[in-house]
Amino acid sequence: MNKIKIAVIEGDGIGKEVIPAAVDVLHAVGLDFESVPVEVGYGKWKRTGQAMDEHDLDIIRSCKCILFGAITTPNDPDYKSVLVRIRQEIGLYANIRPFRSLNITIDSPLKPGHPFDFLIVRENTEGLYAGIEEFSEDRACTTKLVTKKGTVRIAKMACKLAKERKNRLTIVHKANVIKSCKFFRDICMDIAKQNSVQYNEMLVDAMAYNLILNPEKYDVLVMSNLFGDILSDMSAALVGSLGLCPSSNIGEEHALFEPVHGSAPDIAGKGIANPIAAILSVKLLLTWVQEFEKADLVQEAVDHVLENGIRTIDLGGSGSTTDVSGAVIDYIKTKSSLALGFS
Ligand code: NAI
Ligand code: MG
Numbered sequence: 189m190n191k192i193k194i195a196v197i198e199g200d201g202i203g204k205e206v207i208p209a210a211v212d213v214l215h216a217v218g219l220d221f222e223s224v225p226v227e228v229g230y231g232k233w234k235r236t237g238q239a240m241d242e243h244d245l246d247i248i249r250s251c252k253c254i255l256f257g258a259i260t261t262p263n264d265p266d267y268k269s270v271l272v273r274i275r276q277e278i279g280l281y282a283n284i285r286p287f288r289s290l291n292i293t294i295d296s297p298l299k300p301g302h303p304f305d306f307l308i309v310r311e312n313t314e315g316l317y318a319g320i321e322e323f324s325e326d327r328a329c330t331t332k333l334v335t336k337k338g339t340v341r342i343a344k345m346a347c348k349l350a351k352e353r354k355n356r357l358t359i360v361h362k363a364n365v366i367k368s369c370k371f372f373r374d375i376c377m378d379i380a381k382q383n384s385v386q387y388n389e390m391l392v393d394a395m396a397y398n399l400i401l402n403p404e405k406y407d408v409l410v411m412s413n414l415f416g417d418i419l420s421d422m423s424a425a426l427v428g429s430l431g432l433c434p435s436s437n438i439g440e441e442h443a444l445f446e447p448v449h450g451s452a453p454d455i456a457g458k459g460i461a462n463p464i465a466a467i468l469s470v471k472l473l474l475t476w477v478q479e480f481e482k483a484d485l486v487q488e489a490v491d492h493v494l495e496n497g498i499r500t501i502d503l504g505g506s507g508s509t510t511d512v513s514g515a516v517i518d519y520i521k522t523k524s525s526l527a528l529g530f531s
């Protein structure tokens with residue numbers, strides 16, 4: 189079998205710390221892969237005037253999957269988001285973000301009463317991120333693009349995931365005010381009916397409120413691009429830290445895996461970033477390439493390390509990035525050698 193080619197984009201800030209840790213985890217589980225480093229982002233933009241060029245995109249296209257850290261957005265109106273461009277260029281239409289409560293108690297202002305486990309399915313190529321914008325001195329306008337093709341495919345993906353889980357879909361929108369949301373909602377409802385998926389609908393503002401109050405009530409939530417971006421960060425606060433939450437960006441042929449968080453310039457370079465979001469992004473990658481046992485082992489290792497109190501500062505601990513990733517790797521290596529009969 190050919191080696192899996194993985195484009196590794198560390199990006200900026202803490203991307204340069206958490207992605208190497210995640211790659212070490214991929215090696216530890218013994219995945220047969222070729223790592224293809226690609227430098228894109230703010231650092232490259234400062235050096236060359238371009239954050240990503242056509243050659244970078246060709247390399248990315250030639251890989252089956254991409255492991256992505258985060259990219260700092262410069263304060264320049266002409267700068268186009270690299271990640272949004274990658275998502276659009278290689279058709280990564282579904283951004284899937286799992287949020288699951290932990291078994292550990294952490295010092296968080298939000299303490300949900302019950303365990304929760306829900307998925308945000310965010311449309312990734314359209315909405316207000318489609319890049320249809322015009323500016324003049326006294327007016328700025330961003331168009332929210334919602335197409336039938338784009339909505340049908342994200343709704344089908346959400347229904348497929350709902351059927352693999354508890355068969356409960358919540359369609360999130362603002363159809364009472366925004367007509368393109370009504371268009372999105374109606375298509376999602378049709379697709380849910382066609383696929384015999386139980387569904388309800390909720391206005392995005394009420395959704396934010398209800399997710400904080402009763403996250404355990406939800407299974408799969410489907411929504412347009414901006415709503416998904418905002419509710420994802422809010423849901424990360426429910427879990428306890430942005431540093432714990434992974435995501436996958438799925439297309440017809442490619443998939444990109446990345447932590448939900450950004451480049452965190454406030455803590456970059458200090459070696460204290462939580463690597464778990466990036467490590468769990470590796471778990472999602474392993475699931476996508478159907479290495480289910482390896483994926484389970486990564487989750488087991490992360491749970492073990494957190495339960496044993498090896499935690500970074502965002503979780504009230506004092507461990508460094510490499511303390512946490514090293515402990516995850518030690519667990520994986522010990523488990524793997526036990527499975528081979530070594531002790
Ligand atoms: P951010 O996610 O980078 O940070 C928000 C807060 O969470 C910060 O206080 C940060 O220290 C903390 N945090 C994030 N990840 C953490 C981790 N792994 N461990 C511990 N603490 C963590 O969002 P922010 O500050 O709004 O954006 C910073 C830069 O990142 C901006 O330039 C933004 O455009 C970019 N960004 C990039 C994304 C991407 O490339 N996917 C996504 C979000 C933001
Ligand atoms: Mg975001």
